[in-house]
Amino acid sequence: MRKGIVQAALSAVFFVSVLPFACPDALIIGGSAGWSAFADRRGVSESSGVRNKPVLTLSSAKSSPENGADMSLSFDDPIKGDAAGNYAITIPQSVSIAGPLRARSGNGAALFAGAEGGITVEPKKGSEALFQVGQRIGDFSIEFWLYPANMENGEQILSWNATRRSRSGDIVFQRIRCLVARNRVEWAFADFFSSPDEQTRVPIMLSTRGSLVPRTWSHHLIRFDSSLGLLEYLVDGKVESVVYATSSGGERGERYVPIVGSGGAFSLGPRFTGMIDEFRVVTSFVEKAALPRFPRAGGRAVTKLLDLGTTNAAIRGLDATFSAPLTSAARFFVRVGDMPYGWKDEEASWIPVEPGKPVPVELRGRWAQISCVLYPDGAGEVSPILEELRLDYEPDVAPPPPSMVMATAKNGAVELRWRSSSDSDVGGYLVYFGEDPSEYFGTSPTIGASPVDAGLATSFVVDGLHDGTLYYFAIAAYDRASPRHIGEFSREVTARPARTVR
Numbered sequence: 001m002r003k004g005i006v007q008a009a010l011s012a013v014f015f016v017s018v019l020p021f022a023c024p025d026a027l028i029i030g031g032s033a034g035w036s037a038f039a040d041r042r043g044v045s046e047s048s049g050v051r052n053k054p055v056l057t058l059s060s061a062k063s064s065p066e067n068g069a070d071m072s073l074s075f076d077d078p079i080k081g082d083a084a085g086n087y088a089i090t091i092p093q094s095v096s097i098a099g100p101l102r103a104r105s106g107n108g109a110a111l112f113a114g115a116e117g118g119i120t121v122e123p124k125k126g127s128e129a130l131f132q133v134g135q136r137i138g139d140f141s142i143e144f145w146l147y148p149a150n151m152e153n154g155e156q157i158l159s160w161n162a163t164r165r166s167r168s169g170d171i172v173f174q175r176i177r178c179l180v181a182r183n184r185v186e187w188a189f190a191d192f193f194s195s196p197d198e199q200t201r202v203p204i205m206l207s208t209r210g211s212l213v214p215r216t217w218s219h220h221l222i223r224f225d226s227s228l229g230l231l232e233y234l235v236d237g238k239v240e241s242v243v244y245a246t247s248s249g250g251e252r253g254e255r256y257v258p259i260v261g262s263g264g265a266f267s268l269g270p271r272f273t274g275m276i277d278e279f280r281v282v283t284s285f286v287e288k289a290a291l292p293r294f295p296r297a298g299g300r301a302v303t304k305l306l307d308l309g310t311t312n313a314a315i316r317g318l319d320a321t322f323s324a325p326l327t328s329a330a331r332f333f334v335r336v337g338d339m340p341y342g343w344k345d346e347e348a349s350w351i352p353v354e355p356g357k358p359v360p361v362e363l364r365g366r367w368a369q370i371s372c373v374l375y376p377d378g379a380g381e382v383s384p385i386l387e388e389l390r391l392d393y394e395p396d397v398a399p400p401p402p403s404m405v406m407a408t409a410k411n412g413a414v415e416l417r418w419r420s421s422s423d424s425d426v427g428g429y430l431v432y433f434g435e436d437p438s439e440y441f442g443t444s445p446t447i448g449a450s451p452v453d454a455g456l457a458t459s460f461v462v463d464g465l466h467d468g469t470l471y472y473f474a475i476a477a478y479d480r481a482s483p484r485h486i487g488e489f490s491r492e493v494t495a496r497p498a499r500t501v502r
Contacts, residue, residue, distance in 0.1 A: 026393070029391070039303065050385060057385055058383035058384070060104070060294055060383075073119075076106040089120070097110065103277055104278060116271065141281070149215060154271070158266065175191070193258055194259050204245060226255065228255070294383055302371045313336075315364070318359075318391055330384045332371070333352050334369070335363075336367065338366050399425060399477040399487050412464065414433075414471060426477050429475055446463050467497045469496065
């Protein structure tokens with residue numbers, strides 16, 4: 001029995017990492033904050049209903065129709081219908097669309113309630129559809145995922161009907177049927193395969209060897225090799241039945257090929273209870289069906305640039321709440337920079353981090369990015385589930401101002417003294433001065449305009465001042481970062497230079 005993400009998650013062991021240190025600042029992604037930060041998602045999708053809040057999982061949605069696709073019905077977006085563009089789709093009210101938690105792949109599957117009728121699929125006029133009237137079909141494959149609710153005898157999964165006139169003038173009624181009979185799935189091709197001269201037709205019957213398990217997804221593939229006249233029926237990648245469309249009924253003899261009549265239309269699930277997903281017709285003999293729910297290579301999601309507020313901010317660790325059932329896995333990477341441009345997606349720029357542990361190297365910068373890579377289990381059936389991420393970091397804040405600032409008036413100058421800032425990251429001090437309180441726009445012909453860099457000194461003489469004028473002063477410390485972070489002003493002090501002052 002194939003398990004999907006929901007079933008596997010019920011028995012999963014959750015790994016909730018808790019960082020062994022406390023950081024004053026953190027960025028939360030996922031959970032109540034949502035996943036909008038992950039702007040770049042390749043093979044990863046957001047899922048609701050798996051947990052209380054939306055989560056990130058591997059995406060089971062198939063890519064755009066592969067080369068040779070004649071019909072492609074994913075049911076993820078029923079309005080778009082056939083992604084290959086060759087067929088018109090009509091979905092009756094009796095057929096609904098199951099959501100992503102029930103679908104085999106992507107966001108939807110066709111859900112049938114056993115009513116008469118079904119989804120009608122007809123070739124568009126002027127299209128190159130394989131089942132367009134008059135077509136002589138070479139190699140072809142029909143594949144889909146099936147989820148029967150009950151497997152009741154008489155249930156009809158698929159039908160196709162058409163009429164054509166043979167060369168002798170006879171009206172031929174063509175049929176393809178896929179139904180449940182004697183607890184098995186049977187395929188019947190009536191008047192579909194004809195000899196090259198169209199005088200002889202051969203009926204074809206194929207069936208499963210045993211019954212299908214209800215309420216379980218299974219993959220079904222009918223494939224035809226026109227060079228051999230070989231028709232095979234596979235379920236979950238295993239051959240169930242083999243028939244030769246030849247005059248001998250074996251490998252030898254004249255090969256018969258399908259010739260399409262007029263009025264041909266598919267009906268999916270006309271009398272069926274259950275779900276059908278990823279229905280495809282391909283103009284080739286499919287050698288190996290893509291059975292895994294998720295790609296073995298996994299998927300990747302990358303956040304947009306995350307602003308940490310200050311240059312030289314230090315990444316302390318990444319915390320993650322996720323589950324990795326069976327052999328599925330999740331890997332996390334972080335990178336930083338001080339500029340919000342010039343980033344290249346080079347593998348060497350990403351540093352692997354383990355949730356709940358400090359980062360292995362020093363990571364400093366104003367801008368950060370997180371990359372998350374999700375891998376399925378060995379069978380490609382189960383995805384890890386990411387609930388929340390927390391990036392813990394420490395902003396590179398400016399040092400506090402110096403204390404005990406004192407101003408001594410002198411002749412045409414003021415001498416300032418202060419006690420060093422308590423921060424170990426002090427790179428120096430800036431001296432601010434001016435003629436108005438809290439407005440330090442002063443200038444001096446000898447030392448220049450305010451502020452003046454005093455370096456690591458704890459005293460400084462502001463000269464070139466006017467005697468008799470009251471000046472206001474404040475000191476601010478800055479750190480060793482580049483660019484530097486300038487702290488708050490110290491307490492304001494005043495002094496009035498005078499010629500009588502010695």
